[in-house]
Amino acid sequence: MSIISIKNLKKAYGNNRVLKGIDLEIEAGQIIGYIGPNGAGKSTTVKILAGLDHHFEGEILINGINVKEDPIAVKRIIGYVPEVSELYELLTPMEFLELIGNLHGLENSVIEERATRMLNHLGLEKHLNDRMETFSKGMRQKVLLVSGLLHQPKIIFLDEPLTGLDANSVILVKDIISQLAKEGATIFYSSHIMDVVEKISDRIILLNAGTIFADGDFETLQSKYGNTLENIFSKLTGGDLSGKNADSFLR
Amino acid sequence: MGVDLDHFYAILRAKLKVDSRRKSGLFTGANMKEISGVQVIVFVLYFFIGALFLFFFVTFEHTPTALTIYFSVWMVFLIMSIVTDMSDVLVDTKDNYIILPTPVNGATLSTSRMVRITIFLFKQAFAFVLPALIYWAINNPIALPLFIFQSFLVIIMSLCLVTIAYQIAMKYSSPQKFKNIINYIQIGFTIVVFSAYQLLPKLIDMSDMGSANVFLAAYSYLMPSAWVAAIWEMFINGDFSSKTIIHVLLSLVGTLGAFVYISKYLSLDYSQQLLSIGQAHSDSPVSVKTEKSRQWLDRLANILTANKIEKTVFKFCFRYTGRNRTFKLKTYPIFGYVPIMFSGMFLKGEGSFAERLIEIQSGNHFIFLVYGTIFMVLVPLLNSKYSEYPNQSWIFKGPPIEQPKSIFIGVYKAIFVKYLIPTWLIFLALSIAVWGVRIIDDFMFGLIVLIFITLLVYRFMADTLPFSKDWSEMQDGTQTTVFIGFSLFLAIVGGIHYWFMDCPLNLLAFAVAGIIGVVIVWYSYNQVTWEKMDKAEMLL
Numbered sequence: 049m050s051i052i053s054i055k056n057l058k059k060a061y062g063n064n065r066v067l068k069g070i071d072l073e074i075e076a077g078q079i080i081g082y083i084g085p086n087g088a089g090k091s092t093t094v095k096i097l098a099g100l101d102h103h104f105e106g107e108i109l110i111n112g113i114n115v116k117e118d119p120i121a122v123k124r125i126i127g128y129v130p131e132v133s134e135l136y137e138l139l140t141p142m143e144f145l146e147l148i149g150n151l152h153g154l155e156n157s158v159i160e161e162r163a164t165r166m167l168n169h170l171g172l173e174k175h176l177n178d179r180m181e182t183f184s185k186g187m188r189q190k191v192l193l194v195s196g197l198l199h200q201p202k203i204i205f206l207d208e209p210l211t212g213l214d215a216n217s218v219i220l221v222k223d224i225i226s227q228l229a230k231e232g233a234t235i236f237y238s239s240h241i242m243d244v245v246e247k248i249s250d251r252i253i254l255l256n257a258g259t260i261f262a263d264g265d266f267e268t269l270q271s272k273y274g275n276t277l278e279n280i281f282s283k284l285t286g287g288d289l290s291g292k293n294a295d296s297f298l299r
Numbered sequence: 300m301g302v303d304l305d306h307f308y309a310i311l312r313a314k315l316k317v318d319s320r321r322k323s324g325l326f327t328g329a330n331m332k333e334i335s336g337v338q339v340i341v342f343v344l345y346f347f348i349g350a351l352f353l354f355f356f357v358t359f360e361h362t363p364t365a366l367t368i369y370f371s372v373w374m375v376f377l378i379m380s381i382v383t384d385m386s387d388v389l390v391d392t393k394d395n396y397i398i399l400p401t402p403v404n405g406a407t408l409s410t411s412r413m414v415r416i417t418i419f420l421f422k423q424a425f426a427f428v429l430p431a432l433i434y435w436a437i438n439n440p441i442a443l444p445l446f447i448f449q450s451f452l453v454i455i456m457s458l459c460l461v462t463i464a465y466q467i468a469m470k471y472s473s474p475q476k477f478k479n480i481i482n483y484i485q486i487g488f489t490i491v492v493f494s495a496y497q498l499l500p501k502l503i504d505m506s507d508m509g510s511a512n513v514f515l516a517a518y519s520y521l522m523p524s525a526w527v528a529a530i531w532e533m534f535i536n537g538d539f540s541s542k543t544i545i546h547v548l549l550s551l552v553g554t555l556g557a558f559v560y561i562s563k564y565l566s567l568d569y570s571q572q573l574l575s576i577g578q579a580h581s582d583s584p585v586s587v588k589t590e591k592s593r594q595w596l597d598r599l600a601n602i603l604t605a606n607k608i609e610k611t612v613f614k615f616c617f618r619y620t621g622r623n624r625t626f627k628l629k630t631y632p633i634f635g636y637v638p639i640m641f642s643g644m645f646l647k648g649e650g651s652f653a654e655r656l657i658e659i660q661s662g663n664h665f666i667f668l669v670y671g672t673i674f675m676v677l678v679p680l681l682n683s684k685y686s687e688y689p690n691q692s693w694i695f696k697g698p699p700i701e702q703p704k705s706i707f708i709g710v711y712k713a714i715f716v717k718y719l720i721p722t723w724l725i726f727l728a729l730s731i732a733v734w735g736v737r738i739i740d741d742f743m744f745g746l747i748v749l750i751f752i753t754l755l756v757y758r759f760m761a762d763t764l765p766f767s768k769d770w771s772e773m774q775d776g777t778q779t780t781v782f783i784g785f786s787l788f789l790a791i792v793g794g795i796h797y798w799f800m801d802c803p804l805n806l807l808a809f810a811v812a813g814i815i816g817v818v819i820v821w822y823s824y825n826q827v828t829w830e831k832m833d834k835a836e837m838l839l
Contacts, residue, residue, distance in 0.1 A: 099399075123403075130400070146313075147310070
């Protein structure tokens with residue numbers, strides 16, 4: 049049985065059809081790179097999968113649980129790192145993670161141990177008890193990452209998780225994702241940083257204008273469409289800048 | 300009700316911690332050092348207003364009637380406070396990304412939100428209701444616990460009314476239009492509540508006020524404040540008539556029922572709708588009206604501004620204040636308050652409308668309109684400091700602008716022209732229709748005074764770039780405080796004007812003094828430099 053099953057997923061905001069019938073079956077332990085241009089519907093898909101948005105058509109089962117019928121049960125077993133870096137900035141990382149951990153039913157001692165370990169690994173050891181209002185974008189993103197992994201979920205949805213991170217942190221997060229997958233977690237990872245997706249994903253799904261344009265591992269896509277993922281992406285999505293070049297942009 | 304208590308306490312603990320660290324709040328417990336002089340002034344103001352309203356208790360023989368009016372006024376303040384100062388809590392989209400992905404159900408989230416706002420309201424309520432608590436402790440100590448319970452009900456009821464209005468609006472409007480609809484509903488709601496409580500009592504014959512009994516009138520069934528007051532009628536006055544029982548049931552069941560309805564039935568859709576607020580593509584693209592609208596704004600800016608920077612900022616401010624929902628929410632209600640209070644004049648008094656009109660025409664009530672318009676400038680100016688995207692103000696620091704004066708003058712002119720002038724002209728026209736042309740010089744004098752005062756107030760704000768502070772930095776209760784504070788100030792200024800109204804030469808002398816004052820304050824803006832602004836920023 050697929051751990052994530054998406055059947056004919058459709059989503060519209062009024063007349064704006066964002067997702068036009070997505071069908072996907074995802075096996076456990078896979079790292080899925082979900083890529084697409086701006087406005088393709090990536091974040092919308094992730095929000096629906098994470099149980100945040102119930103207004104959609106189609107059927108989504110996560111570990112056999114229907115997302116629409118029992119979103120709470122789904123949320124117990126998933127982790128989610130949003131695209132939007134929303135935090136309660138007036139809290140410290142430890143206070144914020146205590147809140148998230150409590151909502152996932154973790155004991156405070158467990159939260160403290162895990163949060164401290166994870167934040168230290170991400171270079172925030174000196175800021176555990178500083179209010180986040182002065183944090184840079186990258187620092188906030190690290191706290192968000194920890195919040196999505198704190199309760200050790202087996203299914204993880206990451207929406208642009210590398211936003212604002214420095215090069216070392218990007219490497220670390222890539223390793224974390226790979227390690228999680230080795231331990232059996234399923235990672236659904238939405239991004240438009242092509243080289244990272246290319247390197248870590250077992251399977252790449254290219255979404256454009258609400259429809260899946262390509263689905264397969266990198267080697268398969270490469271043999272079909274082009275040499276790098278960036279080229280494949282550009283070829284399949286056409287791109288808003290097709291036919292235009294830097295020279296005409298500047299002059 | 301379906302509330303998970305562990306989740307509820309976890310969320311409330313975190314949210315109260317956030318609230319206690321906001322630069323606001325009275326009696327913040329662990330953050331006592333955050334109590335500032337401003338907050339003491341806010342407390343004193345609310346205490347003073349609460350003390351004024353003890354008037355009802357000493358005037359009305361029938362205590363539940365006094366309580367009805369007291370609670371009515373208080374509910375207006377509470378609802379205004381919730382709509383203007385706590386709307387960002389009620390429509391907090393952050394929860395969708397932080398709380399909603401966790402296994403928390405809608406009832407728990409909704410209840411925690413309501414309790415959080417209730418706690419905020421209690422802090423504000425304490426200052427207002429303290430004089431009444433002291434009054435009842437002295438005059439009827441046995442009734443004091445009941446009064447405390449009634450006050451609690453009033454707070455919950457006010458919150459429920461606003462929340463239900465918001466949630467129903469969200470449930471039945473499309474996500475695309477929701478943002479705009481909720482914005483105007485919030486504005487309209489405040490004005491409707493304000494007007495109801497301003498105008499309804501004027502429709503009542505108050506000539507025999509002392510012996511009035513609101514429960515004899517059928518409209519008491521429509522007044523939530525009367526429902527709460529009926530608890531006193533039952534338990535202190537011993538009235539167990541069917542009318543009283545119905546009122547009491549309405550207050551208890553109505554409040555509890557509303558709370559349950561919100562928590563259990565509306566909360567999930569509410570959260571879903573909140574999600575769509577934050578979606579980038581939830582709205583169809585909004586295209587700006589084209590060449591014509593750009594041209595007239597351009598022409599206006601060319602006429603009214605002195606240089607390119609001023610012109611640019613003028614146009615920016617004109618557009619931004621018209622498109623920013625939070626700004627509109629916090630600003631537009633004021634445009635309803637003044638006309639409503641003025642129209643109350645025509646409903647007051649005995650005799651037919653024509654007779655009352657003749658009586659009004661012989662008086663000088665237009666003074667109220669002359670000075671009431673100050674809020675049409677003051678509130679937008681105050682709000683022009685804030686934005687939900689404060690970092691976007693880098694656009695003022697990035698370019699080579701030599702003197703920041705032009706930025707502030709551009710904002711002032713935009714707000715003055717956009718908000719004051721149309722209102723002033725309408726009020727002038729209405730006043731001429733009622734009082735004739737004799738009032739024109741008073742309006743002109745009043746305009747000079749308004750320009751002087753608002754320029755001076757804004758000068759004190761000219762250490763912060765426009766739209767450069769987050770709304771969360773605005774002191775809680777600021778809007779209400781400005782309204783109350785300046786109402787008292789204008790009563791004094793209006794009183795002086797009234798005194799000199801029949802002496803045109805004195806008025807002229809004051810007008811000349813006012814113009815000199817305007818010129819002095821205008822040139823003081825030259826003292827605003829980037830260095831001084833940086834220093835002020837560091838001090839903050």
